[in-house]
Amino acid sequence: xxxxxxxxxxxxxxxxxxxxxxxxxxxxxxxxxxxxxxxxxxxxxxxxxxxxxxxxxxxxxxxxxxxxxxxxxxxxxxxxxxxxxxxxxxxxxxxxxxxxxxxxxxxxxxxxxxxxxxxxxxxxxxxxxxxxxxxxxxxxxxxxxxxxxxxxxxxxxxxxxxxxxxxxxxxxxxxxxxxxxxxxxxxxxxxxxxxxxxxxxxxxx
Amino acid sequence: xxxxxxxxxxxxxxxxxxxxxxxxxxxxxxxxxxxxxxxxxxxxxxxxxxxxxxxxxxxxxxxxxxxxxxxxxxxxxxxxxxxxxxxxxxxxxxxxxxxxxxxxxxxxxxxxxxxxxxxxxxxxxxxxxxxxxxxxx
Numbered sequence: 001x002x003x004x005x006x007x008x009x010x011x012x013x014x015x016x017x018x019x020x021x022x023x024x025x026x027x028x029x030x031x032x033x034x035x036x037x038x039x040x041x042x043x044x045x046x047x048x049x050x051x052x053x054x055x056x057x058x059x060x061x062x063x064x065x066x067x068x069x070x071x072x073x074x075x076x077x078x079x080x081x082x083x084x085x086x087x088x089x090x091x092x093x094x095x096x097x098x099x100x101x102x103x104x105x106x107x108x109x110x111x112x113x114x115x116x117x118x119x120x121x122x123x124x125x126x127x128x129x130x131x132x133x134x135x136x137x138x139x140x141x142x143x144x145x146x147x148x149x150x151x152x153x154x155x156x157x158x159x160x161x162x163x164x165x166x167x168x169x170x171x172x173x174x175x176x177x178x179x180x181x182x183x184x185x186x187x188x189x190x191x192x193x194x195x196x197x198x199x200x201x202x203x204x205x
Numbered sequence: 206x207x208x209x210x211x212x213x214x215x216x217x218x219x220x221x222x223x224x225x226x227x228x229x230x231x232x233x234x235x236x237x238x239x240x241x242x243x244x245x246x247x248x249x250x251x252x253x254x255x256x257x258x259x260x261x262x263x264x265x266x267x268x269x270x271x272x273x274x275x276x277x278x279x280x281x282x283x284x285x286x287x288x289x290x291x292x293x294x295x296x297x298x299x300x301x302x303x304x305x306x307x308x309x310x311x312x313x314x315x316x317x318x319x320x321x322x323x324x325x326x327x328x329x330x331x332x333x334x335x336x337x338x339x340x341x342x
Binding site for chain 2: 055056057058059060061062065066094113115116117120145146148149150152153156157159160163164177180181184185186187
């Protein structure tokens with residue numbers, strides 16, 4: 001395992017402000033704690049208005065390393081220094097649920113990863129759409145790039161609810177990978193083919 | 206390029222591991238093709254481990270090693286000292302059953318089988334060792 005090395009660069013920003021860049025290389029785990037803390041202190045001593053932490057060159061990062069990064073960011077922000085992590089989304093929301101209703105048919109779009117983390121984000125809101133009798137819902141997978149078994153579990157509750165509540169649910173626009181996951185789960189026959197508007201019209205009684 | 210993680214047998218720790226894998230994949234954009242499988246493998250194997258590897262409730266650790274060889278091949282190795290469990294012998298759920306008879310769950314390994322080029326299980330002494338791999342399409 002390569003040791004963590006940190007390089008500190010300074011840049012003058014327009015208007016006379018200073019930017020410090022901490023470039024991380026090697027492995028970031030517990031063994032790199034003091035190195036990262038020490039260089040964060042050095043960056044603070046430069047009195048910059050902004051610190052950028054670049055991690056593109058890291059070869060290894062474990063959960064402790066991820067926590068260390070967030071600790072460094074918090075330390076800078078406590079001192080009112082703008083802190084940017086480059087090449088790492090700071091704990092992003094993994095999936096976004098967008099809903100709209102057209103002519104009585106609900107159109108749900110799931111953008112991102114419908115995996116363990118994504119299900120935790122959208123499950124409660126998602127289930128609400130399948131608790132009314134006679135619901136008609138189209139689930140659009142055109143921006144879904146990952147479907148895990150927990151995501152499939154959520155979809156299974158939706159199609160089971162449709163059977164129990166005389167509702168209708170269809171899946172739209174899955175990528176080949178998502179389509180393959182739906183087929184594996186025995187849910188392939190819920191995939192609708194054709195133009196979205198035609199499918200929505202066909203769902204009306 | 207490799208990522209090594211040691212993860213305790215708690216679901217919230219699997220969430221943390223997924224954050225680490227996502228961050229690692231972000232720093233390896235040349236291997237974007239491997240991202241779904243890397244995340245899926247860690248979630249599915251990690252969840253099975255957290256739920257079933259230590260039914261006595263004792264703490265345990267899952268070792269995860271992910272390698273991107275020249276950005277052309279993903280190899281993932283999972284090792285734990287839990288109850289012997291060969292997921293390849295675990296029957297897949299019957300997805301042909303009527304919906305009202307279907308129980309959720311059991312689809313993790315079928316998904317990994319479909320998405321990877323190969324999966325191998327070995328029991329080495331007290332260790333469960335599961336390896337899966339995929340070559341860039």
